[in-house]
Amino acid sequence: xxxxxxxxxxxxxxxxxxxxxxxxxxxxxxxxxxxxxxxxxxxxxxxxxxxxxxxxxxxxxxxxxxxxxxxxxxxxxxxxxxxxxxxxxxxxxxxxxxxxxxxxxxxxxxxxxxxxxxxxxxxxxxxxxxxxxxxxxxxxxxxxxxxxxxxxxxxxxxxxxxxxxxxxxxxxxxxxxxxxxxxxxxxxxxxxxxxxxxxxxxxxxxxxxxxxxxxxxxxxxxxxxxxxxxxxxxxxxxxxxxxxxxxxxxxxxxxxxxxxxxxxxxxxxxxxxxxxxxxxxxxxxxxxxxxxxxxx
Numbered sequence: 623x624x625x626x627x628x629x630x631x632x633x634x635x636x637x638x639x640x641x642x643x644x645x646x647x648x649x650x651x652x653x654x655x656x657x658x659x660x661x662x663x664x665x666x667x668x669x670x671x672x673x674x675x676x677x678x679x680x681x682x683x684x685x686x687x688x689x690x691x692x693x694x695x696x697x698x699x700x701x702x703x704x705x706x707x708x709x710x711x712x713x714x715x716x717x718x719x720x721x722x723x724x725x726x727x728x729x730x731x732x733x734x735x736x737x738x739x740x741x742x743x744x745x746x747x748x749x750x751x752x753x754x755x756x757x758x759x760x761x762x763x764x765x766x767x768x769x770x771x772x773x774x775x776x777x778x779x780x781x782x783x784x785x786x787x788x789x790x791x792x793x794x795x796x797x798x799x800x801x802x803x804x805x806x807x808x809x810x811x812x813x814x815x816x817x818x819x820x821x822x823x824x825x826x827x828x829x830x831x832x833x834x835x836x837x838x839x840x841x842x843x844x845x846x847x848x849x850x851x852x853x854x855x856x857x858x859x860x861x862x863x864x865x866x867x868x869x870x871x872x873x874x875x876x877x878x879x880x881x882x883x884x885x886x887x888x889x890x891x892x893x894x895x896x897x898x899x900x901x902x903x904x905x906x907x908x909x910x911x912x913x914x915x916x917x918x
Contacts, residue, residue, distance in 0.1 A: 646865040657842040657857040673843040689867050696874040703877035706813045707890050713807045714738050714894045718901040724796025735898050741775035746887045749818050749878040822875045834864045888918040
C-alpha cells in the first residue's frame with residue numbers, strides 16, 4: 623500500500639512511486655506512435671478518411687461507464703478484504719483477553735497465542751502463495767508442512783482448548799467463549815480465501831482492454847483532421863486515463879498481492895504481534911514503517 627499525502631504540483635508532474643505509469647507506459651507510447659504514423663500517412667498519402675467525432679463520443683461514454691462498473695467491483699473486493707483482515711486483528715486481541723479470563727495457566731495461554739500468531743502469518747503466506755516465509759516459519763514450525771497450514775494452526779488451538787476443558791482447566795462458559803472466537807477467526811479466513819480464489823471474471827479484463835485499445839487505435843481518425851500533429855498528444859492523454867484506470871482496477875481486484883495498491887498484510891501481522899506481546903510477557907517489536915512510500 624502506498625502512503626503519501628495529498629499530491630503537490632511537483633508530485634503530479636514527477637511522482638512515479640505509487641502511480642500506474644511504469645505499467646502502462648509501453649501501451650501509451652505504442653498508441654501515441656501509432657497515432658503519429660496515421661497522421662503522417664494521412665498527410666502524405668491521404669490514406670485515411672475523416673470520421674465524425676460524435677461516434678467516438680458515444681463510444682467513449684460507454685467505455686467510461688464500463689470502466690466505472692469494473693472499478694466499483696474491484697474496490698468492493700479490496701475493501702471487503704481489508705474489513706476481513708481488520709476483523710482478524712480484532713479477533714486476536716479479543717482472544718488474548720478471553721484467555722486471561724478463562725484459563726488460569728500462563729504457559730498454556732502463551733502456547734495458544736503463539737499458535738494464533740502462527741495462524742495469522744500462515745494465512746498471509748497462503749493468500750500470497752508464498753512457499754517459504756521467514757515470519758510464518760518462526761511461529762509455525764512443523765505446521766508449515768501441513769496440507770493447509772492455517773487450518774492446521776486453528777485445529778491445534780481448538781485441540782488445546784478442548785483438552786483443557788476435558789481436564790477441568792476451563793469451564794463450559796470459557797470453552798464456549800473461546801470456541802466462538804476460533805469460529806470467528808475461521809469465518810474471516812474463509813472470506814479471504816473466497817476473495818483470493820474467485821477473481822473477477824477473465825472476460826471483464828479481456829473486454830475492457832480490447833475495447834480500450836480499439837478506441838485509442840481508431841481515435842486518430844476523428845482527431846487528425848482538426849488536431850493535426852497534436853493528435854498523438856490527445857491520444858496519449860486518453861490512453862493514460864483509460865489504460866491507467868483499467869490497470870488500477872486490476873491491482874485492486876487482487877488485494878492480497880504485493881503490488882503498490884495491495885493490502886499491507888505484513889503491517890497488520892506486525893500490529894498483531896505488538897498487541898499480543900504484553901500477553902506473552904515479551905517486549906513488543908517496532909511497527910513497520912513505509913519504505914519509499916510503500917507499506918507491505
